[in-house]
Amino acid sequence: MTLRPWLRLLAAALLLAGAAAALLRAVEIRLDMAEFLPPARTEAGAFLLGELRGGAATSLVLAAIEGAPVPELARLSHALAAALRASGRVGLVANGPADLPEDERDLLFRHRYLLSPVVEPALFETPALHARLEALLDGLRSSAAPLLRQVGFADPVGAFAALAARWLGPARIELQEGVWIAQRPEGPRALLVARIAGQGLDVAAQRAVLDVLRQGFAAAGPGPARLLLGGPGLLSAEAAAVVRADVQLVSLVSGLLIAGFLLWRYRSLLMLAAVAVPLAAGALAGAAATALAFGHLHAAALGFGMTMLGVAVDYPILLVSQRRPGESAAAAARRIWPSLRLAAAAAAAGMTAMLGSGFPGLQQLGLFAAAGLLGAALATRFLLPALLGEAGIATRPLPAGLERALLALPRARAAALALPLLALAGLATAGGPRWERDLGAISPVPEAARRLDGELRADLGAPDVRLLAAFRAPDAEAALQGAERVAALLAPLVAAGLVGEIDHPARWLPSAATQRARQAALPEDALLRARMAEAMAGLPFRATAFDRFLADVAASRHLAPLLPESLGAAPVLRARLEPLLAPRGGAWQALILPSDVRDMAALRAALRAIEEPGLLAVEVKPETEALVAAATSRALVWCGVGGVLVLGLLAAGLGGIGPALRTVLPLGAALGLTVALLALLGEKLMLFHLVALLLLAGVGMDYALFLGRAGTEAPEGRLRALRSVFNCTLTTLLTFGLLALCSTPLLRSIGLTVAIGVVAAFLLAAALAPRPAPR
């Protein structure tokens, strides 16, 4: 071999990285954050997750503009609404009172006797007609006459008025300069609502809408005004983007820091190339295993997986630093292989807990990390020594004071044992760690964004849904009929004031059966004419005054019912209906949403009493908490399984359960101390902490194994081990310490846990290492 070692190393690293990159290009990369939602075990849970993943809520966009006087806010609000409409990416935009386009209004008007809730046989009998005509005459005398005349003669019974009142709805939000304005302590805020066109949680569509909003706002020349965004789908799309950006930044900065640190410690560019080879091999192995098992890769799993693989830097560091003077790289690799093999296998076994979590995203992450660690370890053992050849990299000593302190650590053995025990006892007396039960906190959406979302919702008077019910049926018509039956059974609650309102799709578009029943209630033309003639007696109406009404009723009797699919050319009507009525996995689902619930117990009882096999009612908070709790306890079980597996591996590798327990003692103590410290910092434990603890266990395993094995050696060997493990600890700290500074809860919790944990694992492993045998 004539190539110089660093050229060989560089070529190998580039080759491996190139292969990994090519693999990633070939595999589908998914962005859908829903893969990080817990899996559902119950029908109610599955329904709730379905709504979270692709339901009506995810397509809602809430926007607010603040920081300028009202006329300027109004101008920006109109500009933003126009930009959204022009993009063609939203089904509905509203920044002021609802307004139906002319043709959609005509559609409702034409079908008024089929759609209007007031239509019933008595309405078309002489006494009712007479009363209506008198009311019309009275209205014509009033100042409201110009408005009344527009439809009063074509619809004296007021069917359209009732329909329009429902569609246009009561205005609950203050209006200034023609746009919705919410008055907040910090100043006025213009509000805007939009619904992303189409169904489902389409991250690409959400990102496109985000772009339209940002660019539209910037193009409008906002000056000092600010744009605030809400809506669960948009928030998660944005959060995913923020998480990705954070991970990229952290990877870059920590990569530079680690490179700097390694250069300082080893004074050799060769070291950087040596570290790159196992890393690239690990990335290739992780990506290949995940792609093979799942057929696709999740972007977040890939991002975190690469961060987790950062700990594989330890393996080449251990190899290089543990090499004795005069020893060849191959010989050193052979010598440390039993420990290295055991450390990597145990770390990979720990990751299996994630495979059992049931979260598709976490499963990918676990597999990626486990395969990556094993790949990196194998590359360190079999590839790296060959590439390094005879080239030597000297490990520089640590500052003398630090080395003395580290060597003296075993003297603090008692304290090292007492501290974690004390911390755990303290934690136990405080009632154990607190668990996060809110699904929202698990979401990667930052707390501030969720609070803003809640504020915007309250401003817009959007109902806060505590309980939702769904009716599933084979087709849209059956779903509408089911919603009508359920709503009729719940109507007494509304009448008694126990529930404010019950929204359901048939309120907007009645089932064809209901429409036909109303048609059947319409009198024949001759009969209605006779009744109208009677009703007009003594009133100053001309004989022909109601010709249009008569003709419209006659036409309505033979009109085809308005069906969901016939709303194709009516985007505003459709946008109202779609969130409530949509196909879900081969069936149709109608949502029934009680809002302003004053007596939850009564509503719960009423729903329970309804015997409809298609009906499913879910209370959002308890159900999501149950989902989170179930997922967490499953993860805990799998952590236990992972722990037993690790212990078994160690026992097999070290020859007995005794040495295995002695090796994991510092690690266990470090994990306990970390959990206690997290609790002390006020962190509520959640799944991501568990993931981080698993990662920590994998990293700490190296420390315990190598320091434990070196403990009985001469001071020189102990020092070599201490130096190498110290370098490993610092590289890990450089990565995860940066993550702990991120604002995203997800990254922060992982970063904080690992950062605290590696320091504890290193110090405890050094302190609790077997004492040198007295000479």
Next chain:
Amino acid sequence: MIGRRLLLALIPLGAAAARAETPLEALMRRLAAVRADEVAFAEEKAIPELDLPLAATGTLRWQAPDRLEKRTEWPIREVLRIEGDRLTLERPDQGVRRSLSLDQSPEIRPLVEAIRASLAGDLATLRRHYEIAMEGTPEAFRLTLVPLSARVLAAVQRIVLAGRDARILEIDTQEGGGTTRLRITPR
């Protein structure tokens, strides 16, 4: 039409004379000078679907800058009050009281402003909602307002305000084949 031609002819003149007042502006200035007024009205609504016109009488009250009240005494009792952005319609005999925001009612606002902005002499607001043609002089005038909004135009085709000496005496509203004529008698 004469008024408009006159207006057109006056534009270059006005520019040359640096803000010479048009007759319309002069009329508006004189209307604006009336800060408060109370008059009797008699209204006749002719509606094509009815055999005979509907008559009503009552009082109109104006208080600058933006308060207008139309109190109908016969044959029904009704109070229509407009103040700022709020329109309130009261039918005391039926216990009905409805209130709405003019900002939220783009189809009602122009009808309100035809009278209120005219009484206030607020030409800018009138122009926002109407194409305006003036005939005669500020002493004896006839203002024809044609709604700019297509939606309003579908309901109300034209409003003609006629009067003398800074006082509106007759308001004719043409709406879908019918005409409402409001005659004003100063008290």
